[in-house]
Amino acid sequence: MTQYSTFDAYFREHRERHLQELTDFLRIPSISALSEHKEDMTTAANWLVQSFQEAGLENVSIDATDGHPVVYGDWLHAEGKPTILVYGHYDVQPVDPLELWETPPFEATVRDNKLYARGASDDKGQVFMHIKAVEALMKSFGKLPVNVKFMIEGEEEVGSPNLEKYIEENKEKLASDIIVISDTGMVGPGKPAVLYGLRGLAGVQIDVKGAKGDLHSGLYGGAVQNALHALAHILGSFRDAEGTIQVEGFYDNVRELSKDERAAFAAIPFDEQRVKDELQVDTLFGEKGFTYYEQTWARPTLEVNGMHGGFSGEGIKTVLPNEASAKISCRLVPDQDPDEIVDKLKAHIAKHTLPGVTVEVTEFDKGKPFIAPFDHPAIQAASRSYEKVYETPTSFIRGGGSIPIVAAFDEILQVPVVLMGFGLDTENFHAPNEHFHLENFDRGLRVLADYYFEIEQSL
Structure with missing residues (x-):
């Protein structure tokens, strides 16, 4: 035998x-x-x-x-x-x-x-x-x-x-x-x-704090910053409409794919309709100029993983929330460094913080x-x-x-x-x-x- x-x-x-x-x-x-x-x-x-x-x-x-x-x-x-x-x-x-x-x-x-x-x-x-x-x-x-x-x-x-x-x-x-x-x-x-x-990983939590407590929207609306609006402003600044990350220097050290790698990825069959059907979405979304496999294997990301703030119960409560938070994760590619990416995120968040609130950034998981x-x-x-x-x-x-x-x-x-x-x-x-x-x-x-x-x- x-x-x-x-x-x-x-x-x-x-x-x-x-x-x-x-x-x-x-x-x-x-x-x-x-x-x-x-x-x-x-x-x-x-x-x-x-x-x-x-x-x-x-x-x-x-x-x-x-x-x-x-x-x-x-x-x-x-x-x-x-x-x-x-x-x-x-x-x-x-x-x-x-x-x-x-x-x-x-x-x-x-x-x-x-x-x-x-x-x-x-x-x-x-x-x-x-x-x-x-x-x-x-x-x-x-x-x-x-x-x-x-x-x-x-x-x-x-x-x-x-x-x-x-x-x-x-x-x-x-x-x-x-x-x-x-x-x-x-x-x-x-x-x-x-x-x-x-891919590597870098994650942070963003905590936005405004007034001393939730405020009546009729008494203070229009005169005091809303923590949720301030958080939304920060989150909306991270990417453009096509998904390109707007954090200054984010792509500086990204190692580009070689011709052989792109050819190897292209040789793998990909059924876009099957993926859409499986995920129950009508279209896929990703960085322009890159295929699905290139986007998911060899390009960096910045994603909002969760948000919290304000009133979320049944009905409506007309308040200005004084606190709001979000969790962010970035998938990183060679030769990006998690510590450098977190520093860039912090600088970007500080640049896009609106008047009337303070922001605290907490670091979480990191991996090269x-x-x-x-x-x-x-x-x-x-x-x-x-x-x-x-x-x-x-x-x-x-x-x-x-x-x-x-x-x-x-x-x-x-x-x-x-x-x-x-x-x-x-x-x-x-x-x-x-x-x-x-x-x-x-x-x-x-x-x-x-x-x-x-x-x-x-x-």
């Missing part, structure tokens, strides 16, 4: 057991954002310890951080061969609104060959696949073709506040030739993709963008493993979202990061009825197992 047919047979033989084990993992409500689930976080970490050990990993440990722990394990007996560091996370998003779930979020259910549960796609399902790929190779061959280290954290869904410190303090322990992350998705059903870039050369041998090896299993060319894409810790890996450990995910945009991660297509679970196991042999030959 060939290497591929050997581990393929293993996955076939043990599929039902693997799905049951994944169901057990998904049953743990490891919600990092909610303090009442602290014990569940510990349960999930202990579950990983047992799974690591059963797969054949060694030196397994639960490493404390200032928050939820990191679970580590390795197998380092492939002398002279490359070392892969696998990163993922075992924490999940809250499940609200619960009433929109068709089945309980922590009772995994299969419908239409999709596995429904919180964490099924993001990221427990994909972490589980890496563990089972190692198990299949160890049980089938008694060894791995390369060295492997696992580092699975419990705080990704709250911004990984303690992971950079952990990485800095464990550089030697985490030393590797490449980092592999499966917390991303594919272009579409049956269309695999390797991500070689992610990430990009890797898509011709790197480790990335090309991933594309070959995808193509072997999916029998179709692999696309090279960027991600519109942000995984801030990826840039930290790049800066601290200084090794290539390979983002090879198996999720789909339609799988409702972070939303009710999150699910994972079992077709990609099955194929993904084989891709990951094959990738170890591809890396052995490529690095």
Whole structure:
């Protein structure tokens, strides 16, 4: 039997057991954002310890951080061969609104060959696949073709506040030739993709304060500044009618797409009508001169995420609100710096603050963008493993979202990061009825197992 047919047979033989084990993992409500689930976080970490050990990993440990722990394990007996560091996370998003779930979020259910549960796609399902790929190779061959280290954290869904410190303090322990992350998705059903870039993030809250309290609009209207009008003035100044951001210097450091990148994006089929139908909008909106994929993967954004102020109850209350607030987020691209962007936002807000109010700006999430050369041998090896299993060319894409810790890996450990995910945009991660297509679970196991042999030959 060939290497591929050997581990393929293993996955076939043990599929039902693997799905049951994944169901057990998904049953743990490891919600990092909610303090009442602290014990569940510990349960999930202990579950990983047992799974690591059963797969054949060694030196397994639960490493404390200032928050939820990191679970580590390795197998380092492939002398002279490359070392892969696998990163993922075992924490999940809250499940609200619960009433929109068709089945309980922590009772995994299969419908239409999709596995429904919180964490099924993001990221427990994909972490589980890496563990089972190692198990299949160890049980089938008694060894791995390369060295492997696992580092699975419990705080990704709250911004990984303690992971950079952990990485800095464990550089030697985490030393590797490449980092592999499966917390991303594919272009579409049956269309695999390797991500070689992610957008960064900068977020702020704008708080506008006017008079000492809400005022009667008949007594003071026209003579005292309305906090909501002042906020609307600021928000309206951020973009022009075509979506071009008007903050001075915002685009100064944006790295332009290369001809090869634009060609690679253009080669990916895009059905605009399908997207409009799916989103239930009559037209798409975006920066002129760029395609949908270029807009969502490689151009920066500035979006208003929420606004609050004044009276919003039933009927009408004729007041001048004295306070109003808004939350703003920017997705950033190479080579934009989150700190510089926040400084530019603050300057713009100050410039557009109307008389009669004061404005306070509070900084929130920040994350640097990430990009890797898509011709790197480790990335090309991933594309070959995808193509072997999916029998179709692999696309090279960027991600519109942000995984801030990826840039930290790049800066601290200084090794290539390979983002090879198996999720789909339609799988409702972070939303009710999150699910994972079992077709990609099955194929993904084989891709990951094959990738170890591809890396052995490529690095």
